[in-house]
Amino acid sequence: MSKLRVAVLGAKGRIGSEAVKAVRAAEDMELVAALGRHDSLDVLASSRAQVAVELTTPDSVMTNLEYCVGHGIHAVVGTTGWNDERLASLGGWLEDSPETGVLIAPNFSLGAVLTMKFAQMAAPYFESAEVVELHHPDKVDAPSGTAQRTAQLIAEARRAADSAPMPDATAKALEGARGADVDGVPVHAVRLRGLLAHQEVLLGGEGETLTVRHDSLHHISFMPGILLGVRRVVRTPGLTFGLEHFLDLG
Numbered sequence: 001m002s003k004l005r006v007a008v009l010g011a012k013g014r015i016g017s018e019a020v021k022a023v024r025a026a027e028d029m030e031l032v033a034a035l036g037r038h039d040s041l042d043v044l045a046s047s048r049a050q051v052a053v054e055l056t057t058p059d060s061v062m063t064n065l066e067y068c069v070g071h072g073i074h075a076v077v078g079t080t081g082w083n084d085e086r087l088a089s090l091g092g093w094l095e096d097s098p099e100t101g102v103l104i105a106p107n108f109s110l111g112a113v114l115t116m117k118f119a120q121m122a123a124p125y126f127e128s129a130e131v132v133e134l135h136h137p138d139k140v141d142a143p144s145g146t147a148q149r150t151a152q153l154i155a156e157a158r159r160a161a162d163s164a165p166m167p168d169a170t171a172k173a174l175e176g177a178r179g180a181d182v183d184g185v186p187v188h189a190v191r192l193r194g195l196l197a198h199q200e201v202l203l204g205g206e207g208e209t210l211t212v213r214h215d216s217l218h219h220i221s222f223m224p225g226i227l228l229g230v231r232r233v234v235r236t237p238g239l240t241f242g243l244e245h246f247l248d249l250g
């Protein structure tokens with residue numbers, strides 16, 4: 001069976017350099033290109049890449065994806081910065097290239113995907129829910145893509161259950177003290193040397209709390225998800241948002 005021809009964009013970055021190693025080590029894949037910020041995207045076409053693993057920065061990801069989708073190159077995207085406007089642009093490009101698949105995964109680690117799932121399941125059963133994400137201080141965006149997605153899933157689950165508004169008597173606060181409001185869910189971001197990527201979902205009800213915590217301690221934690229994404233995206237046209245769609249989580 002022929003190997004999947006894979007390119008990595010952001011190949012010199014923290015996660016990109018780990019992805020280069022993971023693709024090289026995968027028996028069913030061939031690393032055909034490893035692009036940095038100043039490399040031409042035309043290397044993707046000339047190297048006949050079938051899948052691009054996009055691990056760059058929020059200011060680069062859209063240009064890269066427009067090129068990939070326009071050239072029928074499937075993409076597995078870990079880069080953050082997604083909003084409705086960006087998703088609509090991507091949707092338009094995919095309409096013009098209906099056989100191309102794009103996976104956007106706010107988090108590739110299994111534990112983080114499960115954290116989001118558990119938070120979504122638990123949210124309707126508690127009065128209060130807040131998200132705390134903790135990352136290394138070189139991260140350029142806040143709150144994390146994972147925390148934003150987690151908050152959206154909590155909000156969707158609470159809406160579906162017709163939950164009452166969360167109790168919060170705060171009448172006076174320093175700006176930022178209650179975190180960012182993501183779809184009505186407070187999200188707090190910590191940046192601390194020594195950390196990599198961590199998240200706690202705090203849920204509270206009368207007389208009890210539930211905390212769901214996940215820790216990525218090394219970038220290797222994201223690799224099985226990236227490789228799974230590469231294998232699945234080539235047979236999944238259109239946009240898939242979230243690695244959970246490629247996992248059998250019930």
Ligand SMILES: NC(=O)c1ccc[n+]([C@@H]2O[C@H](COP(=O)([O-])OP(=O)(O)OC[C@H]3O[C@@H](n4cnc5c(N)ncnc54)[C@H](O)[C@@H]3O)[C@@H](O)[C@H]2O)c1
Pocket residue numbers: 009010011012013014015016035036037038039055056057058060064077078079080081105106107108109145222
């Ligand atoms: N989804 C996940 O599981 C996951 C996990 C870790 C990081 N991330 C995200 O991945 C992104 C990268 O994170 P990082 O910590 O590796 O950052 P980083 O700054 O270490 O790496 C980004 C790399 O991309 C390069 N780059 C920028 N523009 C480029 C372009 N046009 N073409 C090719 N390369 C380009 C930069 O020079 C840099 O080397 C961030 O958005 C981060 O939040 C996602």
Ligand SMILES: O=C(O)C1=N[C@H](C(=O)O)CCC1
Pocket residue numbers: 080106107135139140143144145146147196197
């Ligand atoms: O280190 C990062 O940067 C990470 N980014 C993603 C996010 O913003 O959720 C995933 C976790 C690590």
